[in-house]
Amino acid sequence: MGIQVRRRAEARWTGPVPTGVGHIRTASKALDSDYSLRSRESDDAPLNTNPEELIGAGLAGCFAMSVANLLEQDGYQDVQVNANSVVRLEETDAGYRITEIALSVTGTADALTDDDFARITDQAKRACPVSLALAGTTITLAQTKVVS
Template identity: 45%
Template sequence: MAVRTADAEWRGALKDGTGRIKTESGALDGPYSFRSRFESDTGTNPEELIAAAHAGCFSMALANALASAGHPAERVSTTAKVHLDKAPGGFAIGRIDLVCEAEVPGLDEAGFKAQAEDAKANCPVSKALAATEITLTATLV
């Protein structure tokens, strides 16, 4: 199966250093810093990248599950909110909130919720992050 890579380099101390993250595909090549991670400075951060990966993976998994069940979605849109919190010994990702909205003709609310919960439990990124609480708000429109 596929192996994907990304590189990160950090220079300097934590608070005044700078880093750069890039993916092998070239889709991302950008800076990150203490301020982009813990404040509101420009640049990316690891939590934002986890959120992007989780939102993308969940959306694909849900779309696949819906189509496999005979209800192909017209649209699946997901936002992932990764919570970085102070914890004993430093910081930790304590929770990820998935907020999904989907257009699925011919599917009732109960069927949609069941497929969404299954996708949350079984998308590869959710499995990789299983030690973290993952919540789901799924809306059928």
């Protein structure tokens, strides 16, 4: 069997949810940040993150890496991929739900065609481990190829 890894993170919460604060940290120490309900509901919570932002970052990072890998496997050189995500959190009758994640991706590579880029980004959406983990959420994809 291939690679098998475990990635660790921890979170701590203090106080009532509306006014409290949490702290989240990854074992790699790449992330060591506060999070709060305020950061979830508003853009004016300085230096705080929220779970939805972290999910979006994870998806964008995984997706960009997957697209780059597939482009390189197809023989493209000088590959650069940028992915952005917008995570939509909605209050529903069943409670808060992540109802959609909109991905947008741009890429450059020598001799890359629009058709090949569309095929590869679609393939990446079906293969990215984070996309697969989020299978219960609608993930839309907007593709833009930029030729250098």
